[in-house]
Amino acid sequence: MTMTAAIIGGGVIGGGWAARLLLNGWDVALFDPDPQAERKMAEVLDNARHALPMLYDTAMPIEGELRHVKAIADAVADADFIIESVPERLDLKHKVFAEIEASARRDTVIGSSTSGFKPSELQQGAKHPERILVTHPFNPVYLLPVIEVVPSPANSTASVDRTKAVLTGLGLHPLHVRAEIDAHIADRFLEAVWREALWLIKDGIATTQEIDDVIRYGFGLRWAQMGLFETYRIAGGEAGMRHFVEQFGPCLSWPWTKLMDVPELTDELIDQIADQSDAQSGALSIRQLERLRDNNLVAIMRALKGQNAAAGALLNKHQKAMTQPLTSDEGPITVLRRVIPIDWTDYNGHMNESRYGQVYSDAADEIMKLVGADPGYIANGLSYFTVDIRIRFLAEALAGDLIYVESRVLEGKGKKLRIYNEMFRADGTLLSSGEQLLIHVNLETRRACEPADAVRDRLEALAAAHAALPPVKV
């Protein structure tokens, strides 16, 4: 049965909630008095439809239906789950809760997106305080998985459990915050960082750009995969977490930040941290954690490389500086030398078959560059598209293997480019052979067309030179 959610307040956060719910197959009734609400919601949903389904290697459920309603009562009457995302004013939230309670079923959970208020503050004056709690998501709500679920002692176990089940079903990770506190957990860190950032800018030490760079090229990459304590556990190495905490104890009294209200580093606190870290990560050795960290970093940085963004853009620049241009046109040409990265292997522990195709696709790019069909040529609206490929898999390749590819042009006439590739491990083992047929295309019309004269001439010369080679092996 299709579930229905009511969203009260359709800004960036409420809109993000609605989008995640809709794309997970829920129907959504949205109330927001802003005359621009429909346009704003459509924009968030547009972003979410672009991004969220891409995360999965399977189709998501059929999208639910969105209704914009004119009153809170219309939104909540039939709702199975209610989200409050109105501005951060306690009096306003209390008013909204009263309106919700007047029309909603009495056991429907009301989750508040508040960043700062405690659930017991939200519950003041409610008819059924046991069903009001904090469900604090992070922008963009349709992508980021963490959500802080903060109950007060007044909440029923049933409402907390139901809330967590609903959120898990939406692909969220409910972090059950066991104690009420202003700003919950995540925003305390964000606020500390924000305060330090204001100091750095005010004192003229760093600009917004410099601060962003130091984060996204540095600890931001670490935190995307292991957070704070597991990262430090690794940094502490064999000496252990207790040693790490003690070692940095003295810094707490140094002016390493302007934020000097620090706790005292007692033995008890050190024990608490070391014990919790053991419980969290103690099943793995430091060496194993290092390998996990590095594999995750490689995967993240390669992902950013594909987008030419952040640390990935730096890698692309360094790679370009490192790459030697192909000079020989005597064949076969060694077009590629590279290492198999960790993100190319599959559950069989070897390079996935599709990555052989990736290597041959990259090899064809090199041949294209060699004959003048380079990035500049492509930017002018002409390129080659592969229309047919045949790959023979002769031996396995593992992550970390150094491989190279030898290519020859079998045919280079008119619109046609036929390439034969052999992939070798560094020790000379033949891993695979492949044959590709590419057709020259106009990128405007997406149809076949003749290449530019210079490219055609160069290609014909290469094909003629390669025709003199001994026949291909496989």
Added chain:
Amino acid sequence: MTMTAAIIGGGVIGGGWAARLLLNGWDVALFDPDPQAERKMAEVLDNARHALPMLYDTAMPIEGELRHVKAIADAVADADFIIESVPERLDLKHKVFAEIEASARRDTVIGSSTSGFKPSELQQGAKHPERILVTHPFNPVYLLPVIEVVPSPANSTASVDRTKAVLTGLGLHPLHVRAEIDAHIADRFLEAVWREALWLIKDGIATTQEIDDVIRYGFGLRWAQMGLFETYRIAGGEAGMRHFVEQFGPCLSWPWTKLMDVPELTDELIDQIADQSDAQSGALSIRQLERLRDNNLVAIMRALKGQNAAAGALLNKHQKAMTQPLTSDEGPITVLRRVIPIDWTDYNGHMNESRYGQVYSDAADEIMKLVGADPGYIANGLSYFTVDIRIRFLAEALAGDLIYVESRVLEGKGKKLRIYNEMFRADGTLLSSGEQLLIHVNLETRRACEPADAVRDRLEALAAAHAALPPVKV
């Protein structure tokens, strides 16, 4: 000509420096009095050799030579670049600098890895203070690209420029810190976060695990790609950065962190932030920034999915809950429905040819599951490997396209499994067809062998059912 670096101190940081230099083709002379230094260095280098070359789609330079030396003089005499990575004690660092200066060429730059000391402190008592400066890297040094370069007024422009050129050549991003300050820039944030984390643990609000989760499933993902201010610029939306800063101004006096030494949010400071943010990100609209952010998040989260780590492990779990098992064995079977993700497209703006292979590889996995060659079967040491594939590319597919694959078993006898796949866009357009030959293997011997009886029977029945279908189209 091969360049030579001297590293004084071979711990986690010095070892990471050495590894990055060696893998970028530098020779390295390492001095560390620790009797375990050679073992520790070998371990760091082992990690670096595994990870760093995987970042590039081209081979790195030939690895340089590592020499362990018995005295600082032996390390630095011929060095083109000197790195100091000894423990964080100013007296010790001064002693090391004096020894370096006694033997090094007088213009060789000495970079200190110090997290906390200011360059003017390091330079006290030096013969040539103009060539001593801070070059503060981040662990793991062989992977993370950011490095803080902090000169004092005593440093020569030449030494700063030479340092930045060397670091850039190593694939690092030198962040030139324009003003000396304790702990430079990045560690000020790390220290603020550390102090807040100690409070949360001491007060019993959160455990190390909960803190790590709230980071890696939340803002850690944002910071890995855009940092703090660009993220908030987007959150502020159309109203702009000035509005965002003002809106959160009141929180500065709220107990949202225990760190209450806050700067005053004057108009001047607000202007400064808004102007710097405009200079940094103003060339793009909020809508454009949102799209970049979301594409980066998708790419990062998919990368973590491939590693089954952090947010990626959550996605895999949610995906599993979302996936309907195949039930029909009447053919052709619709084995896959999915959206083309942003990390599958190439410079032609369409799905890269290798990803057609990825889709067919995934389709074969589904057929395998259907006949009982599922993850449990594979865990028991048996699987199928593809030995030959032929793919015809009939139409382009774009990021965001919903596609599905229809598969039939052409042959399922003994060790052989031959599959024919057709890939369609949701509108029914045939995008590609492909034929694969898989061979059943023993994962221990990596050699062909007969499948288990149950798998063989199921496969033969499927092949028989599919033999009755009309012949394949392409």
